[in-house]
Amino acid sequence: FEGQISVEEKLQKVCQLLSDEISHYNWVGFYFKNGDKNELKLGPYVGAETDHTIIPYGKGICGQVAESNETFVVPDVYAQDNYLACSIETKAEIVMPIFKNGENIGQIDIDSHTIDPFTDADTKLLEYICNKVSEII
Ligand code: SME
Incomplete structure (x- = not known):
């Protein structure tokens, strides 16, 4: 039954659905706080394999969001130094x-x-997804 699949499997399905349905989503994944450590650990994802399976707080876009508690939209990654x-x-x-x-x-x-692809529609959709994910984990 659908209700009996694990949280990991549910999150994997969320990644797959977003990646399949939204053409400008080319890599979709979750990172979670790694126990008591000030670092993120890669969770379920869809897309190219990444070297960044562990990200210290403060490093990269992900590490900055771990500290800022705010959504970070990057229209052009080449314009970012961190x-x-x-x-x-x-x-x-x-x-x-x-x-x-x-x-x-x-x-x-x-x-x-795609460069600069994200709009309010993405933010709203992802807010909805993040709230739902919060309920099941
Ligand atoms: N670009 C991210 C690292 C994770 S990969 O995109 C999957 C960052 O700067 O934190």
Whole structure:
């Protein structure tokens, strides 16, 4: 039954759905706080394999969002100095924090091969997704 699949499998399905349905989402994944450490650990994702399976807080777009608690929209990754390149094809990125009981416990990370592709529609959709994810984890 659908209700019996694990949280990991559910998050994997969310990544797959977003990646399949939205043409400017070329890498979709989750990072979560790694235990008590001030670092993020890669969770379920769809897209190219990445070297960044562990990201210290403060490093890259993801590490900055872990500290700022705010969504980070990057229209052009080449204009960022604190950025961790995942794929040379990536042009833009959006990272949105996921809160559970008021605590920033992780994030959804989306890379795009299109420059400046993200609009309010993406922000609204991802807010909805992050709220739903927060309920199931
Ligand atoms: N670009 C991210 C690293 C993660 S990869 O995009 C999957 C960053 O700068 O934090």
